[in-house]
Amino acid sequence: MQKRLTRVAIAIVAVAALAGTTATANAGSAGIKGGLKIAIMPKAVNNGYFTAWAKGGTTACKEIGARCTYLGPTTATGAAQVQFINQIIQQHYNVLVISAADQNAIVPALNKAKAAGITIVTSDADVDASAAASRVTAVLPASSTRIGTAEVDWIAAATGGKGSIAILSAAATAANQNAWIAAMGPYLTSKYPNMSWVGGTVDKSVFYGNDDATTSTQQFDAILAQYPNVAGIISPTTVGVLAAAQEKKAKSLTVAITGLGLPSQMGPYITDGTVLKVGLWNPIDLGYVAVYAAAEAASGTFKGTVGSTFYAGNTKKTKKTYTVTAGGITYLGDPFTFDKSNIATFAAIY
Amino acid sequence: MKRVTFNWDKGILVFLVLTTIVGSFVTPYFANASNFSFVIQDIGEFMLMAIPMTFLIISGEIDLSIGSSLCLSSAALGYSFRHGIPFWLCIIIALLVGLACGLINGILVTKFGLQSLAVTIGTLALYRGLCFVLLGNQPVNQMPLSYTNLGSNSIPHTFLPYVTILIVIFGAIGWTTLHYTRLGRWTFAVGINVEAAKFSGIPVARLKLALFAMTGLMAGVAGIVYTFRFASASPDGATGYELSVIASVLFGGVSIAGGVGTMWGVLAAVLELGVIRSVLQLTNVSANTLLVVSGGLLLLSVAIPRAIELSRNRRKLVSSDSKS
Numbered sequence: 001m002q003k004r005l006t007r008v009a010i011a012i013v014a015v016a017a018l019a020g021t022t023a024t025a026n027a028g029s030a031g032i033k034g035g036l037k038i039a040i041m042p043k044a045v046n047n048g049y050f051t052a053w054a055k056g057g058t059t060a061c062k063e064i065g066a067r068c069t070y071l072g073p074t075t076a077t078g079a080a081q082v083q084f085i086n087q088i089i090q091q092h093y094n095v096l097v098i099s100a101a102d103q104n105a106i107v108p109a110l111n112k113a114k115a116a117g118i119t120i121v122t123s124d125a126d127v128d129a130s131a132a133a134s135r136v137t138a139v140l141p142a143s144s145t146r147i148g149t150a151e152v153d154w155i156a157a158a159t160g161g162k163g164s165i166a167i168l169s170a171a172a173t174a175a176n177q178n179a180w181i182a183a184m185g186p187y188l189t190s191k192y193p194n195m196s197w198v199g200g201t202v203d204k205s206v207f208y209g210n211d212d213a214t215t216s217t218q219q220f221d222a223i224l225a226q227y228p229n230v231a232g233i234i235s236p237t238t239v240g241v242l243a244a245a246q247e248k249k250a251k252s253l254t255v256a257i258t259g260l261g262l263p264s265q266m267g268p269y270i271t272d273g274t275v276l277k278v279g280l281w282n283p284i285d286l287g288y289v290a291v292y293a294a295a296e297a298a299s300g301t302f303k304g305t306v307g308s309t310f311y312a313g314n315t316k317k318t319k320k321t322y323t324v325t326a327g328g329i330t331y332l333g334d335p336f337t338f339d340k341s342n343i344a345t346f347a348a349i350y
Numbered sequence: 351m352k353r354v355t356f357n358w359d360k361g362i363l364v365f366l367v368l369t370t371i372v373g374s375f376v377t378p379y380f381a382n383a384s385n386f387s388f389v390i391q392d393i394g395e396f397m398l399m400a401i402p403m404t405f406l407i408i409s410g411e412i413d414l415s416i417g418s419s420l421c422l423s424s425a426a427l428g429y430s431f432r433h434g435i436p437f438w439l440c441i442i443i444a445l446l447v448g449l450a451c452g453l454i455n456g457i458l459v460t461k462f463g464l465q466s467l468a469v470t471i472g473t474l475a476l477y478r479g480l481c482f483v484l485l486g487n488q489p490v491n492q493m494p495l496s497y498t499n500l501g502s503n504s505i506p507h508t509f510l511p512y513v514t515i516l517i518v519i520f521g522a523i524g525w526t527t528l529h530y531t532r533l534g535r536w537t538f539a540v541g542i543n544v545e546a547a548k549f550s551g552i553p554v555a556r557l558k559l560a561l562f563a564m565t566g567l568m569a570g571v572a573g574i575v576y577t578f579r580f581a582s583a584s585p586d587g588a589t590g591y592e593l594s595v596i597a598s599v600l601f602g603g604v605s606i607a608g609g610v611g612t613m614w615g616v617l618a619a620v621l622e623l624g625v626i627r628s629v630l631q632l633t634n635v636s637a638n639t640l641l642v643v644s645g646g647l648l649l650l651s652v653a654i655p656r657a658i659e660l661s662r663n664r665r666k667l668v669s670s671d672s673k674s
């Protein structure tokens with residue numbers, strides 16, 4: 001009986017191995033090993049943003065002849081994600097592309113995966129800086145500076161480069177938003193001499209909507225009451241920018257609005273001209289580039305050291321090179337801009 | 351005449367063996383040392399918390415704050431470590447915080463005569479809030495590796511994670527105490543009929559206070575295991591664990607009405623839930639389906655014993671009818 005069991009097991013493994021060989025046959029780009037087994041793990045499944053992120057990853061997998069699986073927990077906690085990291089260790093995956101649901105809790109599991117020979121790239125959300133060694137690189141949307149300065153460019157486009165500007169942010173303690181706002185201040189002053197901050201300096205021009213729809217609307221009204229001549233409002237948060245667009249439309253106001261917005265939510269307001277343009281990173285690109293980074297690292301052609309480079313894209317036209325910056329972080333580049341020309345396409349995706 | 355009666359807790363054991371055998375056949379990734387190590391690690395905290403919860407539910411009480419108690423002791427560990435207290439002392443503080451969580455529940459229930467369901471719904475939120483007060487939005491990391499490695503490594507020369515030691519020790523203590531000591535008999539007696547238990551001289555209030563304290567203390571132990579395993583303390587840790595613990599206790603054949611249950615049924619149930627999750631995951635069943643399966647299993651565990659009971663009663667009724 002024991003022997004027969006062993007034989008059955010061997011047969012299963014052999015079939016699996018054969019399946020692996022067939023996949024290897026249609027390897028895509030030169031330099032990347034064909035037939036890599038890649039896991040794409042979101043913070044949580046059932047989330048439109050991550051579905052789009054995985055879509056980009058899956059496209060990259062097809063181009064490089066890899067076998068991709070999209071898997072992850074239903075709740076975005078580190079503990080839940082660890083169970084799935086353990087699963088991919090057991091199933092002998094070659095590559096893990098993961099958006100960290102908890103920057104600390106998944107680190108021991110990632111280290112185990114690394115010890116088991118799995119190449120790890122974080123994407124969208126990185127692990128804590130103290131655990132940077134557990135992954136090859138982190139593929140993140142854009143640096144704080146680029147996100148902040150891009151928003152200033154959008155508001156300048158909407159106001160014609162003149163007038164005073166206010167900011168409708170998330171919570172006062174929100175680290176991301178504060179970093180972006182810090183980058184906006186000097187950039188506006190130097191690049192757009194005809195523009196200014198309503199409060200004199202950028203710090204005195206920020207209102208906090210706490211990422212709550214009602215509070216954001218109240219704070220939006222407060223800006224207009226306090227500064228009736230305000231030319232534009234930047235809201236670097238999806239909740240705030242949506243609340244601002246809704247209120248502007250409801251009250252037929254003229255103040256220009258921009259910020260970081262989800263295309264699906266902002267679609268109607270861009271289509272009807274309430275908002276000229278908003279931006280956000282493109283999760284599809286994020287997943288796509290992360291899979292390329294991970295596959296090249298797994299093939300030994302990319303080390304992830306600061307200054308090292310990898311490419312993404314399988315044709316000459318689409319091929320783009322990315323460079324690892326301080327902390328092992330690779331930025332996608334500029335945040336992605338949505339306007340009338342492309343909003344319909346992206347509104348359907350996320 | 352000797353009759354083999356079906357008990358749910360025996361059924362769980364059969365189920366556990368079946369799942370393990372089926373799992374070994376359907377996926378080559380299941381039956382190996384590293385996977386068993388993952389399964390044990392995955393259920394470690396639940397095992398440790400299910401043991402006192404079994405006592406509590408058999409006695410007719412419940413503790414919904416157990417997940418928050420775990421988090422608060424983990425947060426206390428992280429908070430004291432952040433403030434430069436020696437790590438061994440941080441561990442003791444974590445245990446004391448867990449004990450205090452349980453004592454507060456116990457005092458509110460026994461001294462003020464409040465219902466444990468209501469009390470612990472309150473402390474569920476209260477203890478969780480305190481986690482955020484202690485840690486703010488900043489999780490604590492970079493704890494000494496000599497400790498946190500105990501959470502991820504195995505006992506040398508074996509595949510068993512270190513938490514196995516705790517499971518064996520506390521499992522054995524829980525088992526013998528529940529089934530072979532006076533404290534265990536009292537627990538059942540109180541759960542079956544609290545008035546009768548009072549009249550027969552059982553110190554009901556003191557017993558319940560002790561059970562709540564024990565539950566808090568074990569949440570503290572689980573909190574330390576949790577902190578080591580994830581090498582960090584976070585204010586949102588172990589969210590929703592209370593329901594998983596209670597679900598596995600019920601799945602193990604303990605009656606939510608109190609008075610009925612076995613320790614080995616519960617221990618087997620926690621293990622079975624870990625094994626079945628592993629088998630489903632390794633056969634690439636999606637996370638959404640996992641939720642459906644675990645919910646379905648819990649329903650079955652409540653429904654099947656009830657169905658058996660009903661059919662037995664009907665048979666009794668029929669036979670007594672035919673006699674008359």
